[in-house]
Amino acid sequence: MQPDKLHAEVVRKYSEHINPYLAKLMNFAGFGVEVKGEGCYLYDQDGKRYLDCLGGYGVFSLGHRHPRVIEAVKKQLDELPLSGKTFFSKNQADLAERLSMVTPSGVDYSFFSNSGAEACEAAIKFVKATTGRAKIVSTEGSYHGKTIGGLSCTGRSKYRKRFEPLMPGVVFVPYADTQAAVDAIDSSTACMIVEAVQGEGGIHVPPDGYLTAIRARCDAVGALLVIDEVQTGLGRTGEMFGCDHEGVAPDVMTLAKCLGGGVMPIGATCFTKQVCDSMFAENPLLHTSTFGGNPLACAAGLAALDVIETEGLVERSASTGAHLKAGLTGLKDKYDLVSDVRGRGLMIGIEFAMDEVGELTIAQIVKRGMIAAYTLNNPRVIRIEPPLIITKEQADTAVAIMNEAIGETQEILAALA
Ligand SMILES: Cc1ncc(COP(=O)(O)O)c(C=O)c1O
Incomplete structure (x- = not known):
């Protein structure tokens, strides 16, 4: 098909069958x-x-179609692309172990999903189950996904308004304002959820000591710290994780985006033994995902971690x-x-x-x-x-x-x- 014709056809199908308003916006940007x-x-x-x-x-992060990730995924495709979810999965086990080697100390467990929003949804459930509390402190301008839980913690009214009432108990404080965060975290707080560098809010780097102070306040009142590294994780900010700039270990860390090496979608919620025990001891199936941790995505994740390290x-x-x-x-x-x-x-x-x-x-x-x-x-x-x-x-x-x-x-x- 002629390139012009192909473009026109795709725009028409977007307009008639996907989202005409989005099509217009994308066309405007050229x-x-x-x-x-x-x-x-x-x-x-x-x-x-x-x-x-x-x-x-x-x-x-690894560029488009990194050969080592493509090779790993192709190999897995010929063996077992998706998991039956009844047997153990070697790829999932390997990836969880590999992640525990690079995540901050104590963050040894992983739950796998398919996107950043799902990783944040799991984080919200995990902290509620662990603390038995409902209050969540988040930041203005933050982005944690557009599912109801993620959106409830996302600090922009433009995306929230038409879906209210959202999940109750979320309060917002200005990003990078240490005192505001410390003041908001109290003994009824399940967690503070925060990006290591605020991405969608406009690439805001917090002052030195910001995460350290939040960590200390959370510890003082028995709240958990969730660091959303969906965008900042795996090298983006010049350290393996954004929180490594301060040497702060969260209780829960969310990952997605480049974890699949630019080839497969995958999300991960990484957490401590304390969170694991509170969440799963009574019911190992309290949070699950049919496609989460599938062999293809985990093969891509393992190859991605290899590339990040060796290159x-x-x-x-x-x-x-x-x-x-x-x-x-x-x-x-x-x-x-x-x-x-x-x-x-x-x-x-x-x-x-x-x-x-x-x-x-x-x-x-x-x-x-x-x-x-x-x-x-x-x-x-x-x-x-x-x-x-x-x-x-x-x-x-x-x-x-x-x-x-x-x-x-x-x-x-x-x-x-
Ligand atoms: C920090 C952060 N958290 C969560 C998300 C949601 O990820 P997804 O779009 O994969 O659901 C994003 C997406 O941009 C993000 O930047």
């Missing part, structure tokens, strides 16, 4: 039809190559991230439109001074062969989350494209003024 991915690049229906600086919102992706994230952030910070000095550049490792946000600028700039970026998007809860912030395998040269290309895109946006705005 997004094509994804046809192939390889390393740091995505190709559209015209064969046009895009430097993927969004990385599937953190999914493609030194955590260290690369730190060093390439520093290089990229320095380049992008230069744009802040150059353009009044850019009000801030911040982030950790390869999780970087560029904040604009006005609301619409992010959207306009994204269209310019896509036109120039790069993919980026704004953060869901803060459209003023464009996130740069490329694969951790990105080279310094590719990072320089990203800065050059951003420079041109912001420059053109500035010209458009000046012409409209």
Whole structure:
């Protein structure tokens, strides 16, 4: 089929059978039809190559179609793709053990699911069962998924409003405000759930000591600490986990996105023995998932952890991230439109001074062969989350494209003024 025709057909089917409003939004940004991915690049229906600086919102840390993950999944496909759920699964056992070796001390158990939201749902249930308490402290601007439990802990009213009343007992405090968090956590609190770097809220890095203080307060009142590492986990911020920057161990940690190596969907809720005993001793089936921990996804997860280790992706994230952030910070000095550049490792946000600028700039970026998007809860912030395998040269290309895109946006705005 002709590329133009293919694009039109897909947009029509989206409009008629998926979501016409989403189709319009994606069309406005100039997004094509994804046809192939390889390393740091995505190709559209015209064969046009895009430097993927969004990385599937953190999914493609290993790049697209990493050969070792593909090989592991293909091998598993020929043996046993899905689990019958009655026998033991070797892949699931291996992945749970491997995770316990990299997660903070004491976080030794894993429950596997299929997405970040499911990982957070499990976390919510686990802390309620463990503490027998209902109050949850979360943060404004946070994102923990769009299922009812995850949404109840998500700090943006735009996504919550039409589904209220949501799960009761959730209170929100400003992110990165240590005193507000400490004051909100009391003896009726089941947990505080918090991102190690707030992603969808606009890439906010908390001050040093933030998680440490929350950990101490939770311990003092018998509350649990849930750290949502769905986006920050497995090298994204330049440490294996975002909480490793402070050496803080949570009671429960959620993972998803790049855990499947960019090939399979998988979510994981990792937790301590105390949580395990409280949750499962009485009823081992208190929380289950038909597809969670399936052999294909776990094969991908095991291969992904191998690649992260052998290719030194955590260290690369730190060093390439520093290089990229320095380049992008230069744009802040150059353009009044850019009000801030911040982030950790390869999780970087560029904040604009006005609301619409992010959207306009994204269209310019896509036109120039790069993919980026704004953060869901803060459209003023464009996130740069490329694969951790990105080279310094590719990072320089990203800065050059951003420079041109912001420059053109500035010209458009000046012409409209
Ligand atoms: C921190 C965090 N938690 C949870 C989620 C939900 O993950 P999913 O979209 O896989 O349900 C996301 C997704 O962006 C996230 O960034």
